[in-house]
Amino acid sequence: MTAIADRPVAAGTEPGPLEAARRAAERARDHLLALQDPAGWWKGELATNVTMDAEDLLLREFLGIRSARETEAAARWIRSQQRQDGTWATFHGGPAELSTTVEAYIALKLAGDAPDAPHMKLAVEWIQAQGGVERTRVFTRIWLALFGLWDWERLPVMPPELIFLPPQVPLNIYDWGCWARQTVVPLTVVSHFRPSRPLPFGIDELRTGAGEPPLSPAATTAGFFQRADRLLHRYELLRRKPMRKAALKRAAEWIVARQEADGGWGGIQPPWVYSIMALHLMGFSLDHPVIRAGLEGLEGFLVREQTPDGPVRRLEACQSPVWDTALAVVALTDAGVAGGDPAIVKAADWLLDEEITVRGDWAVRRPGLAPGGWAFEFANDGYPDTDDTAEVIIALHRAAQGADEGRAAALDGAIERGMRWMAGMQSRDGGWGAFDADNTRELVNKLPFCDFGAVIDPPSADVTAHIVEALAIRGRARDPRVRRGVRWLLEHQEADGSWFGRWGANHVYGTGAAVPALIEAGVARDHPAVRRAAAWLIGHQNPDGGWGEDLRSYVERAWIGRGESTASQTAWALLALLAAQEPGEHPRSAAARAAADRGIEYLARTQREDGTWDEDLFTGTGFPGDFYINYHLYRLVFPLTALGRYLAERLVESP
Numbered sequence: 001m002t003a004i005a006d007r008p009v010a011a012g013t014e015p016g017p018l019e020a021a022r023r024a025a026e027r028a029r030d031h032l033l034a035l036q037d038p039a040g041w042w043k044g045e046l047a048t049n050v051t052m053d054a055e056d057l058l059l060r061e062f063l064g065i066r067s068a069r070e071t072e073a074a075a076r077w078i079r080s081q082q083r084q085d086g087t088w089a090t091f092h093g094g095p096a097e098l099s100t101t102v103e104a105y106i107a108l109k110l111a112g113d114a115p116d117a118p119h120m121k122l123a124v125e126w127i128q129a130q131g132g133v134e135r136t137r138v139f140t141r142i143w144l145a146l147f148g149l150w151d152w153e154r155l156p157v158m159p160p161e162l163i164f165l166p167p168q169v170p171l172n173i174y175d176w177g178c179w180a181r182q183t184v185v186p187l188t189v190v191s192h193f194r195p196s197r198p199l200p201f202g203i204d205e206l207r208t209g210a211g212e213p214p215l216s217p218a219a220t221t222a223g224f225f226q227r228a229d230r231l232l233h234r235y236e237l238l239r240r241k242p243m244r245k246a247a248l249k250r251a252a253e254w255i256v257a258r259q260e261a262d263g264g265w266g267g268i269q270p271p272w273v274y275s276i277m278a279l280h281l282m283g284f285s286l287d288h289p290v291i292r293a294g295l296e297g298l299e300g301f302l303v304r305e306q307t308p309d310g311p312v313r314r315l316e317a318c319q320s321p322v323w324d325t326a327l328a329v330v331a332l333t334d335a336g337v338a339g340g341d342p343a344i345v346k347a348a349d350w351l352l353d354e355e356i357t358v359r360g361d362w363a364v365r366r367p368g369l370a371p372g373g374w375a376f377e378f379a380n381d382g383y384p385d386t387d388d389t390a391e392v393i394i395a396l397h398r399a400a401q402g403a404d405e406g407r408a409a410a411l412d413g414a415i416e417r418g419m420r421w422m423a424g425m426q427s428r429d430g431g432w433g434a435f436d437a438d439n440t441r442e443l444v445n446k447l448p449f450c451d452f453g454a455v456i457d458p459p460s461a462d463v464t465a466h467i468v469e470a471l472a473i474r475g476r477a478r479d480p481r482v483r484r485g486v487r488w489l490l491e492h493q494e495a496d497g498s499w500f501g502r503w504g505a506n507h508v509y510g511t512g513a514a515v516p517a518l519i520e521a522g523v524a525r526d527h528p529a530v531r532r533a534a535a536w537l538i539g540h541q542n543p544d545g546g547w548g549e550d551l552r553s554y555v556e557r558a559w560i561g562r563g564e565s566t567a568s569q570t571a572w573a574l575l576a577l578l579a580a581q582e583p584g585e586h587p588r589s590a591a592a593r594a595a596a597d598r599g600i601e602y603l604a605r606t607q608r609e610d611g612t613w614d615e616d617l618f619t620g621t622g623f624p625g626d627f628y629i630n631y632h633l634y635r636l637v638f639p640l641t642a643l644g645r646y647l648a649e650r651l652v653e654s655p
Contacts (some may be wrong), residue, residue, distance in 0.1 A: 054106065091617075182258065277462050284570055335640055365439070375388060396415050462501050
């Protein structure tokens with residue numbers, strides 16, 4: 001089959017965006033194919049911020065395994081990310097962030113940087129102006145306490161006895177999102193031991209002497225928990241705690257049971273790091289198989305590079321091969337690469353091998369549901385997620401087109417198992433969260449140590465849209481669960497016509513997911529929700545023809561739909577506009593068609609010679625408002641998808 005990107009433009013067709021799209025798609029397709037691993041998968045780097053590197057050095061210091069060579073390479077990377085005002089941010093071009101800057105400063109001091117060095121003095125001055133270490137988040141102060149730089153008494157208590165609360169009782173560990181649950185359980189162990197392994201330096205220069213913030217009113221939920229925390233501090237002073245020994249044992253068993261094949265926990269840095277520390281404090285030696293596997297696994301998350309200033313190393317917070325591979329298959333098939341192409345066959349075979357067939361924590365809320373689905377990472381069998389599962393289903397559905405009978409049966413079997421599991425994870429309100437069903441109890445947000453990141457996993461528009469789209473593509477558009485999902489999406493459209501994006505930045509991402517899903521599920525293109533979404537996108541197109549949305553839109557409404565254009569966000573907007581366009585020369589399509597043409601021209605104009613795009617700005621989201629991601633493959637797979645769909649709609653194949 002001839003790929004769309006290679007098809008000639010029909011005689012008489014005006015060059016412009018159509019020819020530009022064809023050439024750009026061809027280059028992007030070739031570049032993406034060249035990135036495929038021989039095993040069949042794709043994986044782009046997942047970049048975050050320097051807290052990953054600072055905490056990696058601090059973990060190694062805590063365990064007594066930090067080496068000079070590793071320290072120098074990590075410190076060189078951390079220095080390279082410092083801005084001219086002496087600060088560090090959580091995303092490229094973002095505002096300075098206090099806790100990130102404090103952790104980076106301490107890591108550099110650990111590496112031997114003198115406090116009176118110009119770059120260190122700048123950091124100190126800024127930290128002081130922001131209120132000092134006294135105003136950092138709880139997690140940063142936990143790291144300080146581990147090294148005697150903060151008093152454990154000035155931190156919220158996290159009792160290990162939480163492990164005994166049954167799922168029906170508020171504040172049990174399954175009320176937390178899976179990423180938070182896996183972090184909180186080991187932290188309760190660390191909190192019990194209250195270790196202090198002093199560093200050869202202090203951080204008095206970062207202190208302002210500021211006292212604790214005043215308590216919230218007693219009648220508020222936050223005020224109640226703050227006062228309850230004082231009672232827990234008194235409880236910690238008791239010599240005998242009847243359930244403590246059993247709680248620590250249960251917590252350790254819970255942690256060990258969730259270690260993955262790659263040595264990690266959940267495939268993400270926070271639970272990985274805290275689980276190693278917790279088990280070490282419980283008496284697991286560095287030679288213990290669990291600890292050894294955990295430390296060796298972290299090596300696979302390190303990115304090493306040679307720079308003019310010397311070698312650098314940085315730690316990925318997570319890795320995304322399943323997600324990236326599914327998106328790559330979708331992009332390539334949208335560009336006309338056949339399902340039987342060797343690259344697609346290899347990718348589909350690899351995805352089949354990654355299917356999860358064991359039960360995980362999700363079964364606590366869905367005990368009768370059979371396992372299925374896919375996770376984000378190479379190894380994370382305990383935590384498949386509905387979002388990855390939806391994209392893999394779409395990818396395998398594409399790969400099944402034209403497959404022989406035996407191969408199609410294998411693909412269809414995995415797809416059906418994934419769909420059953422994914423559909424069964426629908427929450428009571430009709431939407432889908434990423435990892436758990438009905439993980440919506442907001443009470444945990446009020447706990448004193450929940451001052452960083454999302455800690456629950458409620459349904460979101462982007463995840464719900466991907467699932468609705470996947471089920472509809474497989475002929476389930478009239479399924480009652482899909483209809484409930486459609487209703488959820490329509491009810492959660494923002495007043496301005498956009499949708500909030502939980503896992504991508506932000507309303508451009510949510511809208512780019514919701515509109516194609518609604519159309520696939522049978523919602524008419526002239527439906528008011530679709531028309532309002534298209535109008536919102538057209539109204540937020542940048543003068544250069546692209547779209548962008550700054551990550552500050554999660555906390556400052558003025559940034560919603562506003563920001564420097566990026567390739568990935570431009571592609572998301574195009575996917576929605578292309579899906580929303582009514583056929584023929586309908587007057588309502590004129591504005592959307594013109595906006596899409598300008599968006600395609602932007603992609604063609606900004607494409608690099610090698611077929612990909614530059615994208616320093618972060619467009620992925622870990623925790624809205626707190627933690628962001630630059631998926632290095634987004635700048636390629638999403639533009640190729642948009643280009644392919646544009647060509648499929650506009651290009652007339654030569655006779």
